[in-house]
Amino acid sequence: MTVPTARDVTRAALWMGLYALLALFPLLLLLAAPARWGGGFSEELASALGFLALSIMAMQFVLTARFQWVAPPFGTDLVYAFHRHVTAVALGFALLHPVLLFGSSLRGALHYLWPWAAPWEIAAGVWSTYALLALALTSWLRKRLRLPYEAWRWLHGLLAVLAVAVGVWHAIQAGRLLSSPVVRWLWLAWTLAWVGLIVRVRLVKPLSLRAYPWTVVEVRPERGDAVTLVLEPEGHDGFRFRAGQFAWLTLGPSPLGGAEHPFSFSSSSQAAPRVELTVKAVGDFTRAAQRTRPGQRAWLDGPYGSMSIDSFPDADGHVFIAGGVGAAPCLSMLRTLADRGDRRHHLFILATSEWDRTPFREPLAALQERLDLQVVHVLERPPPGWTGERGLVDEPLLDRWLPRGGRYGHFVCGPSPMMDAVETALGRLGVPLSDLHSERFDLV
Ligand SMILES: Cc1cc2nc3c(=O)[nH]c(=O)nc-3n(C[C@H](O)[C@H](O)[C@H](O)COP(=O)(O)OP(=O)(O)OC[C@H]3O[C@@H](n4cnc5c(N)ncnc54)[C@H](O)[C@@H]3O)c2cc1C
Numbered sequence: 001m002t003v004p005t006a007r008d009v010t011r012a013a014l015w016m017g018l019y020a021l022l023a024l025f026p027l028l029l030l031l032a033a034p035a036r037w038g039g040g041f042s043e044e045l046a047s048a049l050g051f052l053a054l055s056i057m058a059m060q061f062v063l064t065a066r067f068q069w070v071a072p073p074f075g076t077d078l079v080y081a082f083h084r085h086v087t088a089v090a091l092g093f094a095l096l097h098p099v100l101l102f103g104s105s106l107r108g109a110l111h112y113l114w115p116w117a118a119p120w121e122i123a124a125g126v127w128s129t130y131a132l133l134a135l136a137l138t139s140w141l142r143k144r145l146r147l148p149y150e151a152w153r154w155l156h157g158l159l160a161v162l163a164v165a166v167g168v169w170h171a172i173q174a175g176r177l178l179s180s181p182v183v184r185w186l187w188l189a190w191t192l193a194w195v196g197l198i199v200r201v202r203l204v205k206p207l208s209l210r211a212y213p214w215t216v217v218e219v220r221p222e223r224g225d226a227v228t229l230v231l232e233p234e235g236h237d238g239f240r241f242r243a244g245q246f247a248w249l250t251l252g253p254s255p256l257g258g259a260e261h262p263f264s265f266s267s268s269s270q271a272a273p274r275v276e277l278t279v280k281a282v283g284d285f286t287r288a289a290q291r292t293r294p295g296q297r298a299w300l301d302g303p304y305g306s307m308s309i310d311s312f313p314d315a316d317g318h319v320f321i322a323g324g325v326g327a328a329p330c331l332s333m334l335r336t337l338a339d340r341g342d343r344r345h346h347l348f349i350l351a352t353s354e355w356d357r358t359p360f361r362e363p364l365a366a367l368q369e370r371l372d373l374q375v376v377h378v379l380e381r382p383p384p385g386w387t388g389e390r391g392l393v394d395e396p397l398l399d400r401w402l403p404r405g406g407r408y409g410h411f412v413c414g415p416s417p418m419m420d421a422v423e424t425a426l427g428r429l430g431v432p433l434s435d436l437h438s439e440r441f442d443l444v
Helices: 006-032 041-063 076-105 107-113 120-140 149-174 181-195 197-209 284-289 324-339 361-370 395-401 416-428
Strands: 214-222 226-233 246-251 261-264 275-280 297-304 317-323 345-352 372-379 408-414 436-440
Touching: 006 041, 006 181, 041 076, 041 120, 041 149, 041 181, 041 197, 076 107, 076 120, 076 436, 107 120, 120 149, 149 181, 149 197, 181 197, 197 297, 226 297, 246 275, 261 275, 261 324, 275 284, 275 324, 317 324, 317 416, 324 345, 324 361, 324 408, 345 395, 361 372, 372 395, 395 416, 408 416, 416 436
Parallel strands: 317 345, 317 408, 345 372, 408 436
Antiparallel strands: 214 226, 214 297, 226 275, 246 261, 246 297
């Protein structure tokens, strides 16, 4: 079992407490200035759930607003997982709201499900719930519906703003709790301030990036349908990053309007401001990126993410477990360790489909000359005569290779099914949660 330490529990409790306080703030505001409206307990509860649903939805914008300080205690993965799961909570509250409000007369109110038949202040609530429902379904079923990521991203933003804005309108018009103008304005400002954060990601960030262009100075083909783009800042100092972090990359003459995609740095953090990103061809953007030529313009928003060797400065060594191009951030961490002259023992378990398509084979072999590094290749389809590990990374394989004794930092990066299996196996093998860091390449 993965063992959370007291520090993990305290940090998690503090963050969850802060989140709960912020989400409950609108209700606390209403409690501080209660309105006299004569509703019974179930009506009060229904209203509270409605306000809570709106508050949670509004706060979703802060989780994805790319504040560097939001991710550190848990990692970007968990923040996005929380973002997904808490949507279900908001949806549950939004659906319970009319059920409790109408109570025994619910059957008679069912025609409101057809919003055109409802008074407009109620129709607003129905539309808000529909927007939230559509948002949740298109996110949970995106891959099955074959919705392209970019189209989904725009739809997601639109539905989110719609759900909150129309929901706020519904609360003001239909809710007698907001009869006091002061409470109404305070509540409105609080809720819409969070929603405004979408402008930060979609407009303010790209606009601010215009002053910081980057140039692609080299394009290196890699094994397994990938290229490494070497970037240098153009007329500015670039930024420092921690090995293991990632940035959002836009290719083209302007950061505005272009599609931006997240990629881990694969170069040493000691080589900054020059950075390298390794891009595997899987879809439209990454396929186009393979045709990038030196001299082309690029834009980087970053660094982000909390997976880094620098989170474990006192470790006795590190264990990296990666699948395919998930090796990129691990390579960055190993290159950084080599540049720092690190003398500790490190293990890298790299799972790939075939030997010829195994990325970073040569750089890893070169790193073994500079580091106390053991590399274990695990091949799904090994060539004839292969005597190394084969198949998938599972608990027995990890048990065979994991170092005994000492405290190691563990980093896992690869396709989701592999990560789920590895994280579970590491937990069963007794790796504490605090010694484990992972990065998922599919946020949605
Ligand atoms: C933190 C992080 C680090 C990553 N590091 C690397 C790396 O070092 N090397 C590498 O090859 N890949 C990396 N990826 C994955 C890479 O971002 C996707 O492969 C790429 O965005 C796919 O875009 P596409 O249009 O080519 O393919 P699509 O077919 O459009 O997308 C394939 C999948 O990639 C994800 N994706 C697509 N667009 C985006 C986007 N704009 N934002 C977020 N996710 C998106 C979605 O899950 C989608 O289902 C990383 C992803 C994340 C989240």
